[in-house]
Amino acid sequence: MKRRILVLLFALLATQVGSLVNPAWACGCGAMIPEGYARIGVEKETSVVRWDGRTEQIVMRFVVRGDAPRAAWIMPVPGRATVELADGAMFGELSRMTEPQERTRHYFWPRERDWPFSSGSRDGMVGDAPAAGAPSVGVVGREQLGDFDVARLTATDPDALRTWLESNGFKLPDGLATELKPYVDQKWEYVAVRLAPRQQGKKLQGTLDPLKIRFDSDRLVYPMRLSRMAKTPQSLGLYVLADHRMEPGSPIGGSAPKVTFAGTVTAKGAPLAELTGGKPVFLTAIDQEFPEPDRIDGDHELRATAKDTPYRRTVYHDELxxxxxxxxxxxxxxxxxxxxxxxxxxxxxxxxxxxxxxxx
Incomplete structure (x- = not known):
């Protein structure tokens, strides 16, 4: 009996030590890598994507958990990118624009909570390329944006980012170089970000400041391939601002994308109006879950639907x-x-x- 207890305790101890040696890490549309033995995970990734047919702008905001004081994050992009801090107020405005409409639905016969059975009412919800001979890693720009140290890189082989990460104190997760190969083959570039709070002792937890990444693209693409390395289920929320209603070409290994709002809107707040140019645009809000991230098999490519059919969720309040x-x-x-x-x-x-x- 004592021997069995000792074996069980040893197994539990080995499990805990293993979680420190191989720290859990998750990624959104890029790779999120903690420093040393710290742990960090992305609980929610929400992005605003603005595409006018020529230029794509992505405003990304992460909700993270863990105990890492510093981390690195990598995002592949199809062209030369610029990066700047964004105003998180636009997420609040978009949330208000897309919130469900409320409707009252009456019923005739009394239900369980109505007199003479009881009292009260019940609510229900119904949802309807580098030149030859160039170095393998090129730093095309570097900026300090608040708590973010942003480097924009080019790479000519799958291992190009390893040198940059290791020289900055981060260990490249096993397999990441392999996952980067398709982007290298397409001559994509990378945005590499060090998240290092300037406040001493501050941990990377909760909602981080959003970043805006801008690049030229003749197609609306949202990089997701690196998310297949996440160790925990992933949740993605997209606000897509374009000329028409947009939809993903495929679920890319996740659950079926759910449209929670579709319609023409005009931004009123400064940060969102700046993104749209103050003009009416078609807003498509999409939610998607990835219960098994290792099944993700590509990037999201969004295309215009056949018709700009509006849609809005409805919450019904049932009343006698x-x-x-x-x-x-x-x-x-x-x-x-x-x-x-x-x-x-x-x-x-x-x-x-x-x-x-x-x-x-």
Missing amino acids: LTVGDGVPVWLLTVSAALVALAAVFTVRRGRRRRTSPDRA
């Missing part, structure tokens, strides 16, 4: 149909029916008495 001071219609109807039946019965009974012969 009443009149006046809250008198249930069913009660009035039943009462009227009973009165009518009583009247008919009285009339028929009177007729029978008048027509029946007198008894001797």
Whole structure:
């Protein structure tokens, strides 16, 4: 018995040590890498994507958890990119634009919580290329943006980023070089970001400041391939601003993308109006879950739908149909029916008495 307990304790200890030696890390549309033995994970990735047919702008915001004081993040991009801090207020404006509309739905007969059974009401929800001979790694720009140290890199082989990461104190996760190869073959470039809070002792937790990445692209692409290395389920939210309603070409290994809003909007707040140029645009809000990230097999390529069909979720509040001071219609109807039946019965009974012969 004692031996079994010792074996069990040793197994638990080995599991905990293993989690430190191989720290858990997750990634959004890029790779999120903690420093040393620290841990970091992306719980939610929300992005605003603006595409006008020539230029794509991505404003990304991560909600992270873990104990890492510093981390690195890598995102492949199809062209030369610029990076700057963004105003997170645009996410609040978009959330208000896309919130469900509320409708009241009446029902006739009382339900479980209505009189005479009980009281109250129940609500329900119904949702309907580097030149030959160039170095393998090229730094084309580097900026300090708040707590972010941003480097824009070119690379000519799958291992090009390893040198940059290791020289900055980060260990490249096993397999990342392999996942980068398709981007190298397409001559994509990279945005590499060091997340290092300037406040001493501060951990990378909660909602991070958003970053805006801008690059030229004749197609709307949202890089997702590196997310296949995540060790935990991933959640993606996209606000797509374009000339038409947009949809992913495929689920790329995740659950079916869900459209939560589609319609023409005009931005009123400064950060969002700056992104749209103050002009009406078609907004498509898309949510998607990736329960098994290792099944992700490519990047999201979004295309215009056949029609710009608007859509908005509806939340129905079910209420008992009443009149006046809250008198249930069913009660009035039943009462009227009973009165009518009583009247008919009285009339028929009177007729029978008048027509029946007198008894001797």
